[in-house]
Amino acid sequence: MASSYPNPLMPGFNPDPSCVRVDGVYYLVTSSFEYMPGLPVYRSTDFVSWEHIGNIAERMSQSGVAETPSGMGIWAPTIRHRDGVFYVIVVIAASPRGCVVFTASDPAGPWSEGTPIPSVDGIDPDLAWDDAGNAYVTYSAYRMAGEEPGRHDGIEQFRVDLTTGEALESPRPLWSGTGLQFPEAPHLYRRGAFWYLLIAEGGTERGHAVSIARGASIEGPFSGGPANPLLRAAGTSSPVQNTGHADLVEGPDGTDVFVALGVRPLGTGLSFSPLGRETFATPVEWVDGWPVVAPIELAPHDGVCAERFGLSSAAELADPGWLAVGQLVGDVAAVIDGCLAMSGPGVSLDARRPAFIGRRQRHLDSDTSIRVRPRDGIGGLGLRYNERFHITATARSSTAERTLVTVVAALPGIRQSFHEDVPGDEVMLRISTRRPRRFMPNDGAGGDRIVITAVGTDGRDVVVAELDGRFWSAETAASFTGRVIGPFAESGEVRFRDFAYQGGDGRNGLAQPGERVEL
Template identity: 35%
Template sequence: MNTFKNPIISGFYPDPSICRVEEDYYLVTSTFEYFPGVPIFHSRDLVNWKQIGHVLDRPSQLELSGTEPSAGIWAPTIRYHEGTFYMITTFVVARRGKRRNFYVTAKDPAGPWSDPVWLEGAPGIDPSLFFDDDGKVYYTGNRVPPTGQTHHKHEEIWLQELDLDAGKLVGDRLSIWDGALKNAHAQEAPHLYKKNGYYYLIIAEGGTGYTHAVTVARSKSVTGPYESSKRNPILTHRHLGKQSKIVNVGHADIIETQNGDWWLVCLASRPYGGHYRNLGRETFLAPMTWEDDWPVMCPDTGKIEFEMESPDLPEHKWPSLPTFDSFESKELDLRWNFLRTPDEASYSLTDRPGFLRLNLRPESTVEYNTPSFVGRRQQHLDFTATTVLEFSPAKQNETAGLLLIQNHDYQFRFEVALNEREQVIQLVRREGGNEKVVASSPFKGNVIYLKVEADGQDYYFYYGEKPDQWSVLVEKEDGRILSTDKAGGFTGVYLGPFATSAGTTSDNYADFDWFHYQGTE
């Protein structure tokens, strides 16, 4: 028996949505306040995935200036119809503020994708598109019931026809499902499918944390009424307890292979060091089948597992991604992201070829702005990240180094700075908005090697004048502050080079020659 390992896409890649075009599969995930938005992946076997681009990769599509942590882009859905790819999603202006829904299109999933088509009169979040076989297109989303909420986070699923030529919702807006269970909350992520004369509505319920779940209803008519499955929830791990090694399973999208088999992708997390989830919500794969015209997810076991039987598809591996980035290219690797939409003045790969140059600007990593920071996801429980930095601070507020960030109030800054007139290498721990210099050591040179190692929740920080000649700055620093379970929000840990002049103007800069990330688990 051939098996595969979950998660299929590790690290902060939540809310997966999938579509198939003949023998090719495409998948997208949420990105919240990070830019570019919505990574898109390609696979031919459902197990091995290669990132081929970002759907929202230019400011005309995605302007995130001032976006608060865990707002931004929520829950994209990808669909394909008659030669065109569609990605529809929610732009959350503020987590407790306005939501705006839009879609973009492309002929090539690698891009370019169109500018957004903003939909008026589309309340709620987590939109999805359904192309019926009569040529009509339907939008589904969630909203507060027109009659009001009967309990906390009570939502309902609604449907309306979409005129793609006009880019507008048309006809009546219909309430089609109020959830699977009495007093269920946070009914979200609706996806419609059609099979054997039934329309199936699969949604997420229970919030995106520990009580997350997948539920289903069906109808002979797209407009309802929808009958809730007596087996609901059809997938959840909440009954396994917080000691489970895979938690908060939910937000599923399903796909039929070219061989007629059915699979689901969903989000889940791997807690470690207690119920802490530094890696955020990741993308998992599992089998499903149909029984009595109802979907059965993870048949026999009823749960997502780390090792499961592989799909009946020819294995298609991609070349291994390099762990070392020498910054020789004129464009950043697809794994790099920015906090919010970047200013072109914040970084350069051409001012000094072969180096990533970060210009020191007033913006810092502790505000809702766009700092000079280029980051990638932490994708492993255990990892090593190393870089070499050329930098000489000229003022007290000028710093540069490595940042590990959950949000503006929870982060580690491993940085070169000035303490009075002395140049130092220091580790700053920021927890709940309060900062503490954990350790500091004098350092006189302008070239410094930096290394961060994680052994589970123990983070180690090293520095040196030469590679492989390391001095310890801090050992076994508790990394739990980087978990959403302490910091709140919906994202995972990012790490990478940063530089700032923290509130003042500066013409200084920091040059990074290379960056190496190696995960071991």
């Protein structure tokens, strides 16, 4: 079984995918955790080219993430369609909202405020209907509260009234997997005479796997398949690791496809994944009533992806790819006098709710740049994994005709600073990331290289800092998210214009910093 799909299918911070096909069109959603807007929705007609058409949670009242810490928030959605209505069910962790079902007639939105289902005591909910039209919620019984928080009790299920969110019966246990840790991410499918229960297990790190069981009824009992786990990269030399958390959908050619999360670690042995968990696809065949899944193959797009925002109009901030941490983009930034204006509260990216908006880094080779006029403030370009793992490049006026650029590399308990003074009252800041060209100990084996440069009014490209990207990766930060890069204000009012991103993951990638064509 050879895959004809690009992989990653949805690059960058796009974990826990769920996909549905409606009238030949695909809609895919992923987790967003502490970021807003939450729950991105992607659309495709060919399963190759995807468009980010909107986000489900566009209001703070929908998400409840205003006070959630990093790594909590909007976890593992499932998207389904029935009788002209799209449903997305999700758990919003460490939030009063808990498990919520959102509905819409158009997946581009607007989406409903959401109906809570308080009886779900767990995570990763799935939604399915039996032949009589009864709705069932199936979820991982990972207890986040109570006397034993953190306890796993396998997969549970109950019938639910989707209008009121009321459980119509007590939860029943369904299946606990093959014995690997953390049985989670259940999805139910009807195929022929059987109901199939697909789950993830082994944890979302290197041991991640996908297993399956089946039974004659949606309520079970379920018996495990003969070849579990169906999908697992642990112990292999595959360039895609941590494969799991899969959903099943019919592909354009009529054969089934798994969408699953995975990471792209750099290096051999102890390796690191700069972009976090991404969405991949792989074909599925059915043999003797059971699915057989091909290992996920790495097949990135060739060529360079480029996007630019002049930041001169409010309409540009309405693009669905902009993110803010625990707040809305419009609460952090506004367009004033033809420039993006942001006011800093006197804190850097260490803050839980910084004055920061960003976009997902989607390529291992990438350049992100912006022009900054600090005026009487301090601000610039930030790369964020969370409030403990981040990089900032800030500009402040040092004299009437010069600007001081400071790069701070932040890790828990560690801060390292770099400084350069450049001419002019405006500076272009750039964060470049590059894969190592060879995996040798003196070449940052296992991680990428992060180069921060500044260009003043003299046009000279000055390298301010060069950093080892292993320290800002999924394995080191132990984060569920990924790198998000964009403008931020540390203090005072800062003005920005000309945001640009380009990335490439093909054989040659991008030129090395200093060799590129200027953005």
